[in-house]
Amino acid sequence: MDFFISSLPQCLMNGLTRGSIYALIAIGFTIIYNSTDILNFAQGEFAMLGGLIAISLASSFHLPLWAAVPGAVAAGVLIGALFEAVTIHPLKSPTVINLIIITIGGSIFFKGAAMLIWGKDSHPLRAFTGTEPIHLGSAAVTPQSLWVWGATLAAVIVLHQFFSRTITGKALRACAHNRTASSLMGINVRWMVLITFALSGGLGALAGVIITPLIFANYQVGTLIGLKGFCAAILGGMGSIYGAVLGGLLIGVLETLFGTHVSSGYMDAFAFVVMLLMLFVRPRGLLGEAAGERA
Amino acid sequence: MRGPKGRGMKKDYVALAAITALVCGLPLFVSNIYYLSVLTIIAIHIILALGLNLVMGYAGQISLGHAAFYGIGAYMSLILTSPRHELTAWLGEFSWMPEFAVAAAGAFQHFTAQHMIAAAAFAAAFTGALALIVGIPTLKLKGHYLAMATLGLGIIIQIVFIEEIALTGGPTGLSVPYFRILGRDLDPNTLSYYYAVWLVVIALTLLAIHLVHSRLGRALRAIRADETAAAASGVPVMRMKLMVFSISAMYASVAGTLYAHYITHVNPSPFGFMFSVKLVTMVVVGGMGSIWGALLGVGLLDVLPQFLTVFEDYEMLIFGAVLIIVMMTAPRGLAGLLDAAWRRAAGERK
Numbered sequence: 339m340d341f342f343i344s345s346l347p348q349c350l351m352n353g354l355t356r357g358s359i360y361a362l363i364a365i366g367f368t369i370i371y372n373s374t375d376i377l378n379f380a381q382g383e384f385a386m387l388g389g390l391i392a393i394s395l396a397s398s399f400h401l402p403l404w405a406a407v408p409g410a411v412a413a414g415v416l417i418g419a420l421f422e423a424v425t426i427h428p429l430k431s432p433t434v435i436n437l438i439i440i441t442i443g444g445s446i447f448f449k450g451a452a453m454l455i456w457g458k459d460s461h462p463l464r465a466f467t468g469t470e471p472i473h474l475g476s477a478a479v480t481p482q483s484l485w486v487w488g489a490t491l492a493a494v495i496v497l498h499q500f501f502s503r504t505i506t507g508k509a510l511r512a513c514a515h516n517r518t519a520s521s522l523m524g525i526n527v528r529w530m531v532l533i534t535f536a537l538s539g540g541l542g543a544l545a546g547v548i549i550t551p552l553i554f555a556n557y558q559v560g561t562l563i564g565l566k567g568f569c570a571a572i573l574g575g576m577g578s579i580y581g582a583v584l585g586g587l588l589i590g591v592l593e594t595l596f597g598t599h600v601s602s603g604y605m606d607a608f609a610f611v612v613m614l615l616m617l618f619v620r621p622r623g624l625l626g627e628a629a630g631e632r633a
Numbered sequence: 634m635r636g637p638k639g640r641g642m643k644k645d646y647v648a649l650a651a652i653t654a655l656v657c658g659l660p661l662f663v664s665n666i667y668y669l670s671v672l673t674i675i676a677i678h679i680i681l682a683l684g685l686n687l688v689m690g691y692a693g694q695i696s697l698g699h700a701a702f703y704g705i706g707a708y709m710s711l712i713l714t715s716p717r718h719e720l721t722a723w724l725g726e727f728s729w730m731p732e733f734a735v736a737a738a739g740a741f742q743h744f745t746a747q748h749m750i751a752a753a754a755f756a757a758a759f760t761g762a763l764a765l766i767v768g769i770p771t772l773k774l775k776g777h778y779l780a781m782a783t784l785g786l787g788i789i790i791q792i793v794f795i796e797e798i799a800l801t802g803g804p805t806g807l808s809v810p811y812f813r814i815l816g817r818d819l820d821p822n823t824l825s826y827y828y829a830v831w832l833v834v835i836a837l838t839l840l841a842i843h844l845v846h847s848r849l850g851r852a853l854r855a856i857r858a859d860e861t862a863a864a865a866s867g868v869p870v871m872r873m874k875l876m877v878f879s880i881s882a883m884y885a886s887v888a889g890t891l892y893a894h895y896i897t898h899v900n901p902s903p904f905g906f907m908f909s910v911k912l913v914t915m916v917v918v919g920g921m922g923s924i925w926g927a928l929l930g931v932g933l934l935d936v937l938p939q940f941l942t943v944f945e946d947y948e949m950l951i952f953g954a955v956l957i958i959v960m961m962t963a964p965r966g967l968a969g970l971l972d973a974a975w976r977r978a979a980g981e982r983k
Contacts, residue, residue, distance in 0.1 A: 442956065443956030447956075453946065565788070565906075617770075
C-alpha cells in the first residue's frame with residue numbers, strides 16, 4: 339500500500355502523457371464516426387506517419403523542429419483527405435463490412451508504404467525542448483510530456499472553437515445529427531466527410547509527432563496506439579469529443595497503474611478489457627448519448 | 634423448397650468431387666516437398682476461411698478475432714498431446730483450484746496424449762464452448778461495435794498466449810509431437826499428412842455445404858438480410874448467431890490442431906490481429922456468402938505471394954491495396970465476379 343501511494347504521482351504523470359495520445363486518437367475516431375458512421379481503422383497509422391514524416395523533415399531536409407512539426411501535421415491532413423477522396427468518396431452505398439475492410443486495407447497499405455520508405459528500424463526524434471526532467475513534488479516529468487499535455491489541451495480548445503464558432507464546424511455538427519436534413523439545408527455532406535478525414539489525419543499526425551521523442555517511431559508503432567485510442571473512444575462514449583478526452587486520460591492513467599502494480603505483461607490487454615466491459619454493460623460509453631441502433 | 638435446394642447442392646457436390654480429384658491427383662505432378670507444404674498450408678487456411686465465411690458471409694457478422702480461436706485449437710493440441718507438458722503444475726498455481734480437479738486434468742492429459750484424436754475433439758469442443766460463452770455478450774453488438782469487440786477479444790487472447798509462460802511456453806513457444814492415429818505417426822514431411830489434411834478439408838466442406846442449405850443456413854441468410862424481419866418471421870436470431878459463431882470457432886480449432894502437428898511447434902505470433910485481418914481478407918476477396926469463394930480467396934492470397942517473392946518488401950503494400958480495390962470494385966469478391974460473368978455468358982446464349 340505504501341508503494342502504491344508513493345508511486346501514485348509518478349504513475350499519474352506518465353499515465354496522463356500516454357492518455358493524452360490516446361485522447362487525440364480517440365477524438366480523431368469520434369470526429370469521423372460522428373459525421374459519417376465510419377470507423378476509421380487507419381487512425382493509428384496517421385500517428386505513425388506523422389512521427390516518421392517529422393523525423394524525415396527534421397533529419398533529411400534539415401528543417402528546424404518548429405517547421406518540421408507543423409509540416410508533419412499538414413502532411414497528416416493531406417494524407418487523411420487523400421485517403422478519403424480515393425477510397426471512400428467514390429463509393430455509392432457501402433455496407434458496414436465494406437467500410438471496415440477498406441479502412442483496414444488503408445491501415446495495412448500505410449504500414450506497407452512506411453516500411454518501404456523508412457525501413458523496419460526505429461527512428462528517434464529530438465525532444466522539442468531538452469530532456470532534463472522537471473520535478474513536480476515526488477514525480478519527475480520530462481519537458482516533452484508538458485508538450486504532449488499542452489498540445490492536447492490546445493487541440494481540444496481549437497476544436498471546441500471550430501465546432502461552436504465556424505460555419506464549417508456547425509455544418510459538421512448538423513451532419514452528425516441528421517445527414518439527410520443537413521443536405522436539404524444545403525450542406526455538401528460529401529465534402530464534410532472529406533473534412534472529417536482531413537481533421538482526423540491532422541490530429542493523428544499531431545499525436546504521432548509529439549509522442550515520438552518519447553517512444554521512437556517505426557512502421558508498426560501506430561497499430562496499438564490506434565486500437566487503444568479506439569478503446570478510449572468507446573469508454574468515453576462515441577460521439578463526444580469530451581468523452582474521447584476523458585476516456586483517453588482514464589485509460590492512460592489506469593493502464594499505467596495496472597502495469598505498475600498488477601502485471602506489466604498484461605498491461606497491453608487492460609485497455610481492451612475495459613473496452614469490452616464497457617461494450618457489454620454500457621455501449622454508449624461514459625458521456626455518450628443514448629446510442630439506439632448504434633449499440 | 635426441395636427443388637432449388639437439391640439443384641444448388643448438386644452443383645456443389647460436382648465442384649467438391651472435382652476438387653477431391655484434383656487434390657488426389659496433384660501429388661502425381663507436384664513431388665517437390667516445398668510445393669506440398671504450400672498446399673498443406675492452403676488446406677489449413679481453407680478450413681479457417683470456410684468457418685469464418687459462415688459467420689461473415691452467411692450471417693453477416695464480422696469477426697476480427699478469429700485467429701485467436703485458431704490459436705486456442707493449436708495450444709489445446711500442444712497442451713493435451715505433449716507428454717512433458719506441465720499442465721498440472723500450471724493448474725496447481727491457482728490456490729482456489731481443488732486438488733481433485735488438478736488430478737483429473739492430469740489423468741485426462743495422460744489419456745489424450747495416447748489418443749490424439751480425442752485431444753483434437755476436446756480442443757474443438759472447448760473452443761466451441763468458449764466461443765458460445767464470449768458470444769453471448771459479444772454477438773448482441775452490431776456493425777462496428779461487433780468488429781471492435783471481436784478484435785479486442787482476439788488481442789486479449791493473444792496476450793494470454795504470450796504471458797502464461799508455464800502453459801504456453803511464452804513468446805518462444807513449445808514443441809508439439811507428431812499426430813498419432815491408429816498407432817501410426819503422421820510425419821508432416823510425408824504425403825500422408827497432405828492427404829490427412831485434405832481429407833479433413835473435404836469433410837468440413839461437405840459439412841459446410843449441408844449447413845448452408847439447412848434450416849440454419851436459411852435462418853442465417855434471413856438474419857443477414859434484415860435482423861428485425863428475421864426475428865419477426867420467427868427466426869431465433871441470437872441462438873442462430875451463437876450457433877454459427879461456435880461452429881466457426883470449432884472449424885478454426887480444427888485448423889489450429891492440424892497446424893500445430895504440422896509445424897510441430899506453437900508460438901503466439903501466428904495468432905494475432907494481422908492474421909485475423911488476413912483471414913477476413915481471404916473471405917472477402919474470395920467472396921462472402923459463397924463456399925467456393927473461401928477456396929478462391931485462400932488460393933489467391935496464398936499462391937500469389939509465391940510468385941511475388943521478388944517483391945517481398947511490397948507484400949504489405951500490395952495486400953492493403955488489393956483489399957481496398959476489391960472492396961471498392963467487387964464487394965462480392967472473386968466468386969461474385971465469376972458468378973456475374975457466368976450469368977452474362979448464359980444470358981447471351983439464350
